[in-house]
Amino acid sequence: MTQTPLVYLSGVSKAYNNNVVLRQADLVIPQGSFTFLLGHTGAGKSTLLKMISGEVKPTKGKIYVKGQDITRWSGSKKANWRRCIGYVFQEDRLLTYRTVYENVALPLEIHECSRRQIKDKVISILKVLGIGSKAYAYPDELSGGEKQRVSLARAIVANPEIIIADEPTAQLDPITAQEIFSLLSSLNQSAGISVIMATHEWELVSKTKYPSYVVRDGLLMPWEGSI
Amino acid sequence: MKFSTGFKLMGKGLENLWRHKGSTLAAFISITIALTVLGYIALTWLNVMNLTDNFLGNLDVRVFLVKPGTVKKIETLEGIAKYEYITPDMALTKMAENYQFSSEYLRNVLADNPLQASYSLRVKNVQNIHQIVSTLEAMPEVDEVIYGGKTADSLIKLQRIIGGFGLLLFFILIMAILLIVANTLRLSFAVRKQEITLEKILGAGPLYIVAPFLWEGKALGLLSASAAVLVVLYSYKMFSAWSLTSLPYLPLKSLDSIKQMFIGVGLALGLVMGFIGSVWGVRRYWPKE
Ligand SMILES: Nc1ncnc2c1ncn2[C@@H]1O[C@H](COP(=O)(O)OP(=O)(O)OP(=O)(O)O)[C@@H](O)[C@H]1O
Ligand SMILES: [Mg+2]
Numbered sequence: 001m002t003q004t005p006l007v008y009l010s011g012v013s014k015a016y017n018n019n020v021v022l023r024q025a026d027l028v029i030p031q032g033s034f035t036f037l038l039g040h041t042g043a044g045k046s047t048l049l050k051m052i053s054g055e056v057k058p059t060k061g062k063i064y065v066k067g068q069d070i071t072r073w074s075g076s077k078k079a080n081w082r083r084c085i086g087y088v089f090q091e092d093r094l095l096t097y098r099t100v101y102e103n104v105a106l107p108l109e110i111h112e113c114s115r116r117q118i119k120d121k122v123i124s125i126l127k128v129l130g131i132g133s134k135a136y137a138y139p140d141e142l143s144g145g146e147k148q149r150v151s152l153a154r155a156i157v158a159n160p161e162i163i164i165a166d167e168p169t170a171q172l173d174p175i176t177a178q179e180i181f182s183l184l185s186s187l188n189q190s191a192g193i194s195v196i197m198a199t200h201e202w203e204l205v206s207k208t209k210y211p212s213y214v215v216r217d218g219l220l221m222p223w224e225g226s227i
Numbered sequence: 228m229k230f231s232t233g234f235k236l237m238g239k240g241l242e243n244l245w246r247h248k249g250s251t252l253a254a255f256i257s258i259t260i261a262l263t264v265l266g267y268i269a270l271t272w273l274n275v276m277n278l279t280d281n282f283l284g285n286l287d288v289r290v291f292l293v294k295p296g297t298v299k300k301i302e303t304l305e306g307i308a309k310y311e312y313i314t315p316d317m318a319l320t321k322m323a324e325n326y327q328f329s330s331e332y333l334r335n336v337l338a339d340n341p342l343q344a345s346y347s348l349r350v351k352n353v354q355n356i357h358q359i360v361s362t363l364e365a366m367p368e369v370d371e372v373i374y375g376g377k378t379a380d381s382l383i384k385l386q387r388i389i390g391g392f393g394l395l396l397f398f399i400l401i402m403a404i405l406l407i408v409a410n411t412l413r414l415s416f417a418v419r420k421q422e423i424t425l426e427k428i429l430g431a432g433p434l435y436i437v438a439p440f441l442w443e444g445k446a447l448g449l450l451s452a453s454a455a456v457l458v459v460l461y462s463y464k465m466f467s468a469w470s471l472t473s474l475p476y477l478p479l480k481s482l483d484s485i486k487q488m489f490i491g492v493g494l495a496l497g498l499v500m501g502f503i504g505s506v507w508g509v510r511r512y513w514p515k516e
Contacts, residue, residue: 075432075433079427079431080430082430083429083430093425095422109232110426110429112229112232114231
């Protein structure tokens, strides 16, 4: 018997007004998998990821999470699903008037963790990502790469079931990018967290054996090493 | 929701007030002014009611009887607070006192006591005085009823006008306060839009999103109400002291007799207005599930 996929897109189309971004996309994300999503800028990668988290509604088609159609979900069910997601946003979406610590603590606060748990988890995750010394800095005082790591820290701090990472390595030098990728990869392998990652870095993708998809001219298709 | 989370969200609400201090201050001042005016309306109303009730409560209704003898019907009539039966003899004594004759002299001068027996009545509620008087007049035992009719009528009218006008102003001011609170909170929402959007995407439920704003509204209402209560009571204290020397014949209600009520009702009103205003302000985001 095969497991119910964590996420399953069936015939999903998305248009912004008359601008058709995605056409009849089908995608299966098995539980515990690592999936790459490629595509030129403006191809529709972010749109696809946002539909999975329920932030953007598809124009047509169905999106199933563990077998349930999320396009029919009420607010509280959607909120439950979102608490299972660790999202690394393309635009970092850090709150500028909150410290790094407070930004990373936000998901834990929404999970209603105790102050003590929050402190332990935030401090240790910041250390793991090498930004422990920036805990009380504000996002404006950080470099692009540091911000991206804060964003990553916020995504993984609350033990998500799935990490949706929208170009998490875009602003990083190749070595740091490799480190971040390794981190995601190890979270996937050791903790069984599913990962879906949008990226431009074909080379990085081609070095792995993870299933990869590409969005091209509104079509989602398996990637075979060229674009 | 956990208690500690609720507490944190309350903190967030108070932080909101601080984050848009400018509009908080503007709202605080407007609401305080509105509530202060409301307080003065209440004070005026209380004092006018007190004065007129005092006067009307002491209004003597004299019921002259056709022939001497107590009438049970009058003594047990609905709405009578107090009655006194006055015999012709007592009436004569009273009259003598009033004109500073000796009653012996009067009795001698007047061969036969011409005065009628009567009842002196106090009514419980002056609003019903008309009805009581006409009931009395309809009784065969009653010859005539005399009371300060004109004065009573105009005072009753004054009470009604002030009551109605006060009520109208009251509703206008309440609506104004609600509007100010709602607008302040809409603004607060706009200020925190980015954060709310993020919290939603991170899976915050509707209550989590809305709770800080409800706290913010309640705090704003309570703060303004405290200020208004202080202003009203303090200025009433000054006014009372001043009127004691300048308008000694004006029997104002004492500060002590109204203090507790004003503090209690004022703060409660602030809290409730703040809460309703905030619900109104964020109604679009109100939890639906
Ligand atoms: N909210 C929106 N309203 C209207 N059009 C939008 C909106 N978001 C995205 N689009 C359009 O949809 C298309 C796909 O955008 P999307 O952000 O999904 O691309 P992408 O693959 O993530 O690109 P990039 O690699 O640059 O991040 C673009 O043409 C964009 O202009
Ligand atoms: Mg994108």
